[in-house]
Amino acid sequence: MFYLAWLSGLLRRRWLALAAVTAGIAVSVALVATMAGFFALTRAQMTDQAIADVAVDWQVQLAPGANLEEAVNELTSSPGYTKLARVGYFDSPGMGSVEGGTTQVTGPGKVLGLESGYRDKFPSEIRDLLGDGKTLLAQQTAANLHAQPGSVVMIRRAGLPDVHVTVDAIVDLPLSDSLFQAVGTPPGSGPRAPPDNVILLPLDEWHSLFDPVAAVIPEAQHVQLHVTLPHDLPSEPSAAFANVQRLARNYETRLAGAALIGDNLSARLDVARSDALYAEVLFFFLGFPGVLLAAVLTIVLISSGGPRRRREQALLRLRGATVGKILGLAALEPAVAGITGGVLGIALASVIMEAAFGIWGFEQTAAYTWYGGAALAGAALPVLIILYTAWREANGSAVTRSRAFRRRPGVLAWERFGLDFVLLGLSTLAFWLTARGGYEVVVAQEGVPRVSVSYSAFLPPLLLWSGAILLAVRLTSPLLARKGRVVGIFARPIAGALSSLVGASLSRQRLPVAGGLALIAAAIAFATSTAIFNSTYQAQAQVDAELTNGADVTVTGPAASGLAERLPAIRELPGVAAAEPMQHRFAYVGTDLQDLYGVQPASFGSAAQLSDSFFANGNAGEAMSALKGNRDGVLVSAETVQDFQLSPGDLLRLRLQNSSDNQYHVVEFHYLGIAREFPTAPSDSFLVANADYIAQQTAAGSVEMVLVRTDSSPDRVAEVIRQLLGPGSGATVRDIAEAEQAVHSSLTAISLRGLTRVELSFAAALAAAGAGLVLLLGFEERRRTLAIAAALGARPREIGAFVWSEAALILAGGGIIGGILGWLVATMLVKLLTQVFDPPPEHLSIPWIYVAGVPALTTATVLMSALIVTRLAQRSVLEMIRRL
Numbered sequence: 063m064f065y066l067a068w069l070s071g072l073l074r075r076r077w078l079a080l081a082a083v084t085a086g087i088a089v090s091v092a093l094v095a096t097m098a099g100f101f102a103l104t105r106a107q108m109t110d111q112a113i114a115d116v117a118v119d120w121q122v123q124l125a126p127g128a129n130l131e132e133a134v135n136e137l138t139s140s141p142g143y144t145k146l147a148r149v150g151y152f153d154s155p156g157m158g159s160v161e162g163g164t165t166q167v168t169g170p171g172k173v174l175g176l177e178s179g180y181r182d183k184f185p186s187e188i189r190d191l192l193g194d195g196k197t198l199l200a201q202q203t204a205a206n207l208h209a210q211p212g213s214v215v216m217i218r219r220a221g222l223p224d225v226h227v228t229v230d231a232i233v234d235l236p237l238s239d240s241l242f243q244a245v246g247t248p249p250g251s252g253p254r255a256p257p258d259n260v261i262l263l264p265l266d267e268w269h270s271l272f273d274p275v276a277a278v279i280p281e282a283q284h285v286q287l288h289v290t291l292p293h294d295l296p297s298e299p300s301a302a303f304a305n306v307q308r309l310a311r312n313y314e315t316r317l318a319g320a321a322l323i324g325d326n327l328s329a330r331l332d333v334a335r336s337d338a339l340y341a342e343v344l345f346f347f348l349g350f351p352g353v354l355l356a357a358v359l360t361i362v363l364i365s366s367g368g369p370r371r372r373r374e375q376a377l378l379r380l381r382g383a384t385v386g387k388i389l390g391l392a393a394l395e396p397a398v399a400g401i402t403g404g405v406l407g408i409a410l411a412s413v414i415m416e417a418a419f420g421i422w423g424f425e426q427t428a429a430y431t432w433y434g435g436a437a438l439a440g441a442a443l444p445v446l447i448i449l450y451t452a453w454r455e456a457n458g459s460a461v462t463r464s465r466a467f468r469r470r471p472g473v474l475a476w477e478r479f480g481l482d483f484v485l486l487g488l489s490t491l492a493f494w495l496t497a498r499g500g501y502e503v504v505v506a507q508e509g510v511p512r513v514s515v516s517y518s519a520f521l522p523p524l525l526l527w528s529g530a531i532l533l534a535v536r537l538t539s540p541l542l543a544r545k546g547r548v549v550g551i552f553a554r555p556i557a558g559a560l561s562s563l564v565g566a567s568l569s570r571q572r573l574p575v576a577g578g579l580a581l582i583a584a585a586i587a588f589a590t591s592t593a594i595f596n597s598t599y600q601a602q603a604q605v606d607a608e609l610t611n612g613a614d615v616t617v618t619g620p621a622a623s624g625l626a627e628r629l630p631a632i633r634e635l636p637g638v639a640a641a642e643p644m645q646h647r648f649a650y651v652g653t654d655l656q657d658l659y660g661v662q663p664a665s666f667g668s669a670a671q672l673s674d675s676f677f678a679n680g681n682a683g684e685a686m687s688a689l690k691g692n693r694d695g696v697l698v699s700a701e702t703v704q705d706f707q708l709s710p711g712d713l714l715r716l717r718l719q720n721s722s723d724n725q726y727h728v729v730e731f732h733y734l735g736i737a738r739e740f741p742t743a744p745s746d747s748f749l750v751a752n753a754d755y756i757a758q759q760t761a762a763g764s765v766e767m768v769l770v771r772t773d774s775s776p777d778r779v780a781e782v783i784r785q786l787l788g789p790g791s792g793a794t795v796r797d798i799a800e801a802e803q804a805v806h807s808s809l810t811a812i813s814l815r816g817l818t819r820v821e822l823s824f825a826a827a828l829a830a831a832g833a834g835l836v837l838l839l840g841f842e843e844r845r846r847t848l849a850i851a852a853a854l855g856a857r858p859r860e861i862g863a864f865v866w867s868e869a870a871l872i873l874a875g876g877g878i879i880g881g882i883l884g885w886l887v888a889t890m891l892v893k894l895l896t897q898v899f900d901p902p903p904e905h906l907s908i909p910w911i912y913v914a915g916v917p918a919l920t921t922a923t924v925l926m927s928a929l930i931v932t933r934l935a936q937r938s939v940l941e942m943i944r945r946l
Contacts, residue, residue, distance in 0.1 A: 069394050076370075076395075083399040083444060084406070086363040089831075090356035091407025091440040092414065093824050097349040098432030099415045100820070105338045106297040112334035113293050113302075113327065117186040117237050120310070121324035122287040123245040126280040128320040133287060136316050141309040145183040145290035150175030150265055152272040152283040157259050158216040159207040166207045171259025172242065173217060175268025184288060187241060188233050188262070195230020200260035204232045205622040215261065219275050220282060227263065234794065235260065245286075246322035291327065299338045303331035346520055347891055348595065348821065351527060351588045355828050357443070358581065364396070364444045368451065371395075375452055385453070392452035393445060400441030407440055408433055414820055474535075482536055485529030493522035493890060523890050527587070530883045534583045538576040538875065542569045549871060556866050564867045575868060582829070582876025582920065583883060589825035589916045590884025593909050595891050596822070601907040608671045611801035612644075612741035613769035614776040617783060619793030621764040628787060629768060635782050637774035642669035643765035645753050646742075650717035650726060651702060657744060658718070660753035660765075663690035669769040670741045675904045678736035688734045689752060696731040697750040700738055708733045716749070721762035729759045741769065822912060830919045834927040862932040869928040877917050 072080060124133055130148070137143055152173040159166050181188055191201055193211035209215060213229045235241060238256035263271070276283045291309070295302040306328045314323060371392065378388050411433070415421055476482070541549045542565075549565045556564075568575055617632070619625055626643060633641045645660030663686040666672070672682040678700065679685060689695050696714060708714070712733045717726040737743075737750050757763040772779045780797040787793050888906060896902050 084403040086360040087403025087440045088406040092410040094436035095411030108334045119327040120289040148177040161208040175265040193231030198262040203259045205620040245324040299334040396444030404437035404440040482532035489525035535576040579872045583880040585829035586880025587883035591887035594888035597907040597909040614772040615770040617768040637779040639773040640668040640771040644767040646766040657748040660756040676739040695734040697737040830923040834923040
């Protein structure tokens with residue numbers, strides 16, 4: 063009953079303080095739970111997206127002579143399948159056709175035999191371009207043979223007479239890389255380029271034509287099972303990857319070497335698990351400071367009731383209460399606040415998840431551990447703090463603990479040892495060591511089926527944050543030294559004649575004032591750094607999409623598609639602001655075959671976005687000007703420059719294919735500089751040169767790509783271009799929205815839009831709440847001084863001078879330090895997380911409205927709190943005097 067009576071008194075008389083602590087705990091728990099829920103959702107979406115991106119999960123390649131039915135039965139047994147189709151592969155020495163009285167002949171190619179219903183089961187493998195039927199000719203092969211529907215194509219068979227088939231349709235094979243992968247090659251051997259010449263036949267016809275060849279040359283053909291597995295996989299990408307790997311090894315073992323698996327699903331999940339670790343990195347980099355700030359704010363809330371609890375416990379001791387009873391009573395307040403705050407925090411997080419991400423937080427079972435941990439920590443933190451303080455006080459003198467005397471704060475221990483400078487120095491050193499040489503925060507060693515986060519990357523921002531906050535506390539010492547004479551000068555516009563008295567008062571409260579200033583600095587720094595990083599991330603994701611697609615709309619087709627002739631018509635289409643041709647050829651650099659892009663340097667930038675960061679000289683305009691001024695100039699990727707030790711001006715002999723004889727001939731170029739990135743180019747090795755020079759040297763002026771900048775909706779312009787070109791052109795039209803979807807399903811897949819809204823809302827709330835509570839919760843410390851001043855006849859304006867001066871000090875100091883610290887932390891985050899950005903940003907993207915809005919909101923909260931404190935001070939004079 064005694065405990066219930068005590069609890070009832072707390073709820074009746076201390077409900078406001080109890081509600082404040084409960085709200086602080088709820089916000090802290092909600093922040094952790096929301097972040098955890100978001101990243102659990104992100105990981106699950108990564109797994110789902112990875113699975114959805116795979117057209118064929120497994121390509122089971124059977125060894126010559128293997129029992130096909132046994133392989134199917136074992137597959138049915140485990141792991142099972144939802145789709146299954148047989149595909150035959152035949153290696154043809156060459157193909158040919160006779161069109162318009164001329165004979166066209168190609169080199170080696172592949173002939174595939176497709177089981178009936180294959181296209182219904184795996185529709186994304188084949189895309190119709192022209193015609194309809196069962197005998198299909200690949201787009202590139204049709205261009206090489208000048209073939210069309212109705213053409214007769216000759217297929218050579220080693221050791222047997224040639225056979226002829228009639229083409230029904232021309233098709234594109236968008237997933238040819240995986241369709242023609244070399245199954246069973248050792249890790250690290252690199253991908254094999256898909257064949258240029260491909261014909262697809264019904265499986266029965268394929269067997270009748272090529273089984274006789276297999277009887278003589280068994281290795282000339284093989285059969286694959288294309289399989290879609292049941293997708294009842296764990297939501298965690300790493301767990302799903304391991305699960306699929308185990309299933310593949312088990313299946314291969316049961317067939318005793320009769321089959322090898324091209325595991326496309328594992329390959330895609332392997333990428334997703336690395337992406338998931340980047341999500342983990344972002345969780346710690348972006349969320350951890352907010353969690354720490356919320357925890358500190360909660361501790362401040364809890365500590366604010368310390369003087370009142372000490373008086374109550376001293377009174378209990380004087381009335382004979384035992385230590386056990388004192389601790390029991392002391393535990394009631396934090397227990398109620400902690401449990402209630404934890405429950406409310408989880409509920410609030412679930413509501414926020416629904417509002418921001420469209421899914422209730424309770425649906426994310428993967429985040430339950432975080433939910434439970436956040437709620438438990440939120441409940442345990444106030445209990446531990448208050449019980450420890452109560453135990454320490456209970457073991458001292460009740461009379462001594464009940465006295466309200468004060469001592470002038472001296473120099474803190476960490477100030478004497480310069481801990482803040484040590485932390486800042488270590489942060490600088492750690493940042494230099496980690497960022498100087500292309501540091502990788504996510505490590506994936508070749509040949510090792512595990513990826514991990516290098517957590518040492520967290521040291522620089524953590525040390526910077528800690529050192530800067532301690533430095534903020536140190537910087538208050540000169541202002542408040544010598545009885546506050548320095549701060550008194552700054553307070554004169556507010557305090558007037560009382561400036562010296564106000565300075566002395568603030569000097570006696572150096573630690574609370576310094577703590578308030580540091581709390582505001584930390585809150586503003588968290589809000590600023592988070593906003594800048596998220597804004598830079600989103601801006602760079604758009605740049606990544608533009609780099610991947612090349613422009614708003616990109617048209618790609620073989621030389622025979624006639625894009626150069628269609629270019630004037632494309633430029634006249636509605637919604638087209640600019641259209642530029644680009645050659646995409648291949649060139650041998652030594653024995654290395656690389657992509658070669660031919661452009662018109664003077665006008666290329668009108669259609670494609672060329673960022674300065676694409677070029678080593680840091681200036682896209684100068685790079686294009688250099689290319690324009692040197693007809694035989696070439697820009698080379700950094701990898702090639704390093705491999706061949708090139709210097710500007712070096713002669714570079716490349717081998718390019720000449721259209722007159724289809725053979726590769728030496729063409730001389732001069733190296734101009736490094737291109738780190740280029741629209742549509744691969745990230746490793748490529749070349750950029752003048753299109754006119756390439757056309758002259760190869761006797762081919764055709765273009766393989768057209769980049770289009772639009773002044774209206776890119777998807778609508780793309781559709782208009784498709785209608786203009788028609789299905790017979792063989793050209794592919796892709797708009798930037800498709801590229802964004804592809805980008806958002808890979809490394810930069812961690813879409814931060816919803817998280818940004820949530821996190822920045824929390825940051826603004828924490829900054830405003832922290833600033834206001836510094837004054838409100840410190841009222842107990844200032845109440846005695848204000849009451850004495852009021853009793854001596856001070857007017858309201860003079861009493862307000864004490865409060866307004868402190869508010870101005872913590873606002874100005876906290877705002878300036880917080881803004882600088884936020885910018886430094888954001889800069890450090892962008893540099894350390896360079897792998898997240900492709901390409902790296904040229905500069906930080908600063909959301910000025912938010913960055914200016916947070917200090918404005920903080921200022922408004924502080925001013926409101928100062929006004930409340932001033933009025934409370936005038937109302938509680940007699941009560942405070944009775945306590946003296």
